Amino acid sequence: MGAPEPSFHGPGTQNGRTPTVIASNVSVTYRIYGTGKAIEDDDDMGALKKIFQRSTQNVGIREVHAVKGVSLVAFEGESIGLVGRNGSGKSTLLRSIAGLVPPTEGRLWLKGRAALLGVNAVLLPNLSGRENIWIGAQALGLTPKEVRARFDEIVEFADLGKFIDLPMKSYSSGMGARLRFAISTAVVPDILVVDEALATGDAQFRERAEDRIAEIRGAAGTVFLVSHNLGSITKMCERALWLDDGALVMDGPAADVVDAYAAKYGRPRKKSARKGPTGSPPEKT
Numbered sequence: 001m002g003a004p005e006p007s008f009h010g011p012g013t014q015n016g017r018t019p020t021v022i023a024s025n026v027s028v029t030y031r032i033y034g035t036g037k038a039i040e041d042d043d044d045m046g047a048l049k050k051i052f053q054r055s056t057q058n059v060g061i062r063e064v065h066a067v068k069g070v071s072l073v074a075f076e077g078e079s080i081g082l083v084g085r086n087g088s089g090k091s092t093l094l095r096s097i098a099g100l101v102p103p104t105e106g107r108l109w110l111k112g113r114a115a116l117l118g119v120n121a122v123l124l125p126n127l128s129g130r131e132n133i134w135i136g137a138q139a140l141g142l143t144p145k146e147v148r149a150r151f152d153e154i155v156e157f158a159d160l161g162k163f164i165d166l167p168m169k170s171y172s173s174g175m176g177a178r179l180r181f182a183i184s185t186a187v188v189p190d191i192l193v194v195d196e197a198l199a200t201g202d203a204q205f206r207e208r209a210e211d212r213i214a215e216i217r218g219a220a221g222t223v224f225l226v227s228h229n230l231g232s233i234t235k236m237c238e239r240a241l242w243l244d245d246g247a248l249v250m251d252g253p254a255a256d257v258v259d260a261y262a263a264k265y266g267r268p269r270k271k272s273a274r275k276g277p278t279g280s281p282p283e284k285t
């Protein structure tokens with residue numbers, strides 16, 4: 001079930017298909033600063049002393065190897081799902097592809113611009129939806145003239161009613177997801193990264209978002225989708241990656257990867273059903 005290691009060929013076409021993302025042996029390591037050992041002391045004063053000593057003497061660095069040597073080639077028009085247990089490195093790999101977290105090791109090559117996660121960082125909770133559209137769309141590279149031309153369409157797609165004029169901090173998580181999605185896809189991105197954004201939307205939004213994703217794929221973009229809903233992966237992706245403990249354990253047709261993953265965690269996909277099972281496999285302990 002191991003994934004064949006794609007080799008790094010660099011830009012160009014492979015069997016007539018154009019690569020949009022080439023990851024060659026990509027690893028991401030987070031460094032966490034903090035104290036080394038748990039505080040254990042029955043005597044409160046003794047424990048406090050230890051905390052103060054530790055804050056000056058024993059500050060340690062812990063490394064988390066979130067992504068370990070992942071290699072893959074994604075092509076134009078592909079929709080690729082990512083599955084894996086909590087903490088297996090899915091978001092980190094996508095944040096790396098979106099340019100937010102540099103790989104600690106390995107090489108990453110992108111054709112064009114990755115969108116979605118990038119816009120999250122710039123939206124401001126105290127500003128209204130309208131104001132955030134201006135900021136987010138310009139952060140994605142649109143000129144003020146282009147934002148004006150697309151503004152109504154973005155507002156319409158976000159479909160927030162009167163909330164569009166209220167501060168974003170008053171939005172439900174689903175409303176926030178709608179606004180982010182509407183801004184991020186205002187310009188058809190070359191690479192769209194969707195990290196559980198659809199999970200918070202209602203059924204109507206999900207349907208429209210799925211149509212927009214299909215549109216982006218049709219325009220030769222590449223879509224990456226992280227979801228714990230295996231049904232969404234099999235419905236929206238032709239290919240899937242399975243990450244475990246930061247490593248790529250399987251890369252293949254979405255139905256095969258979802259079946260193998262679900263079989264391992266005890267939720268086999270119903271062959272007769274259109275959609276796969278929903279819900280997450282058991283949490284990592």
Ligand SMILES: Nc1ncnc2c1ncn2[C@@H]1O[C@H](COP(=O)(O)OP(=O)(O)OP(=O)(O)O)[C@@H](O)[C@H]1O
Nearest residue numbers: 030032064066084085086087088089090091092093
């Ligand atoms: N900013 C960070 N700083 C330090 N460690 C982090 C950071 N973000 C993630 N990690 C760690 O990296 C590992 C991978 O996390 P990541 O969020 O990529 O996993 P995931 O597969 O997306 O998880 P989930 O399904 O729960 O969203 C985990 O051990 C996590 O604790």
